[in-house]
Each structure stands twice: as C-alpha cells, then as structure tokens.
Amino acid sequence: DQQVKQNSPSLSVQEGRISILNCDYTNSMFDYFLWYKKYPAEGPTFLISISSIKDKNEDGRFTVFLNKSAKHLSLHIVPSQPGDSAVYFCAASGGSGAGSYQLTFGKGTKLSVIP
Amino acid sequence: GAGVSQSPRYKVAKRGQDVALRCDPISGHVSLFWYQQALGQGPEFLTYFQNEAQLDKSGLPSDRFFAERPEGSVSTLKIQRTQQEDSAVYLCASSPTGTNYEQYFGPGTRLTVT
Numbered sequence A: 001d002q003q004v005k006q007n008s009p010s011l012s013v014q015e016g017r018i019s020i021l022n023c024d025y026t027n028s029m030f031d032y033f034l035w036y037k038k039y040p041a042e043g044p045t046f047l048i049s050i051s052s053i054k055d056k057n058e059d060g061r062f063t064v065f066l067n068k069s070a071k072h073l074s075l076h077i078v079p080s081q082p083g084d085s086a087v088y089f090c091a092a093s094g095g096s097g098a099g100s101y102q103l104t105f106g107k108g109t110k111l112s113v114i115p
Numbered sequence B: 001g002a003g004v005s006q007s008p009r010y011k012v013a014k015r016g017q018d019v020a021l022r023c024d025p026i027s028g029h030v031s032l033f034w035y036q037q038a039l040g041q042g043p044e045f046l047t048y049f050q051n052e053a054q055l056d057k058s059g060l061p062s063d064r065f066f067a068e069r070p071e072g073s074v075s076t077l078k079i080q081r082t083q084q085e086d087s088a089v090y091l092c093a094s095s096p097t098g099t100n101y102e103q104y105f106g107p108g109t110r111l112t113v114t
Helices: none
Strands: A010-014 A019-025 A032-038 A045-051 A056-059 A062-067 A072-077 A086-093 A109-114 B005-007 B010-013 B019-024 B031-037 B044-050 B053-056 B065-068 B075-079 B088-095 B109-113
Touching: A010 A019, A019 A032, A019 A086, A019 A109, A032 A062, A045 A056, A045 A062, A045 A072, A072 A086, B005 B088, B010 B019, B019 B109, B031 B075, B044 B065, B044 B075, B075 B088
Parallel strands: A010 A109, B010 B109
Antiparallel strands: A019 A072, A032 A045, A032 A086, A056 A062, A062 A072, A086 A109, B005 B019, B019 B075, B031 B044, B031 B088, B044 B053, B065 B075, B088 B109
16 A cells, blocks of 8 residues: 555656646655655655645745645746756655654656756 | 765675675764665665664565664665565665654665576
8 A cells, every 4th residue: 555656657847847746645644745856876865855834845946835635745846957857756754653764655756857 | 974875886696695785874873774675666664773773674574684783873784595576776874863854865785686
C-alpha cells in the first residue's frame, strides 16, 4: 500500500515556464513533507520542506503548497531551467515512533525542461 | 563542509558472496539512516541509528542484512550470502536530529548481484 503517491511518472516543460509536480498521501499521521531532487548516479538532494502547520513554503524559484484536507502537496518551480531536469521525489514523515523519523517516499516524477 | 560519502560507489558480487557497504555521515550528525532503492522506485527505509545505537531495523529485508555504527560515526551495511533480489542502490543519509528534519543523502552504492 503506497502511502505517498506521485501519479505522474514524467513531465515535460518549456524553459521559462512553470513546472508543477504533484504528490498525494494517505497517512493522516504525516506532518512533515519534503521534496528531493535526484540526478542520475547521485543521491537525492534536499530541496524544500513544509510542516503541516503551514500551507505554503517558498525558497527562491521553488514553492511547496500543502492542502491537508485533500492530503495533497505540490512543488512549483518558476521559472523552470534546463538544470532543473531531474527526478523529483516527494517524501513524508510524522506521527510517533518510527513514523517520526522514517521518510516514506513516492516513486518520483522525471522532469524534463526543454530549452 | 563535506557531505555524506559512501563507498564503494559500485559493487558487483557473485550470488552467495558477502558484501560490506560503508557510509561516512556528515560530521556531528547524530542520526544515520540506510535506505534501499530499487529501479524505478523511491528509497525504502532499512534501518536507523542514533549515535551508536540501532534504534530501528524493521526495514531490513532478512537476517542476511546487518548494519552497525560502533563509534557513532561511520556505518557499515553488510549483506551476507547475496541474492539477485538484493541488487539495488543502497543509500545512506544523516541528519542532525532524527525526527521531522531533512535527511542528507550520500551518492549511494549500486550493488549488482550476478
């Protein structure tokens, strides 16, 4: 049972436009959400996070939105650049015990930014 | 400062061989995690250390998998009698604290069992 779902395996966007990557979760105990970027043959690199007490967090070109009632979060990249081409993973943690430190990941979305 | 490093980056093992994968976390990071990433999937939790104590090993797939962090810094993941289904990328991550904080990942070790 996938607790974190990224339903789009891939996304292509023109350079300069907005990229929107989506993520849904089912575990209502999750209260901390992260986005990681991964280039081939490298480990995931932390991008941005959001706590469940917020509905938006912004860092430069990257903004994460959280809709708790819909159990949905999204990552917006504006403007998109060719160097943003990578696989993006959504991850979540929360609750007590193991949930508080284990990260549960989605399967990732491959973003291609076309020059 | 230096990030998380892992060695070797690539390992090919014949089925039945034992392998040892090393992780050097970011200096001063209390928490260390191992994840396994199969092709086309997200990383999956294997085990968690806080300093030298292994607090959670619930994700280890079988008793052939063993992890240690004897001095609270470097960690080793050992896989005995490797099987083809063990082929994956093994990722190590560290964090200044354990809970609800970003984890910083190393480049991973790609293990191929033939």
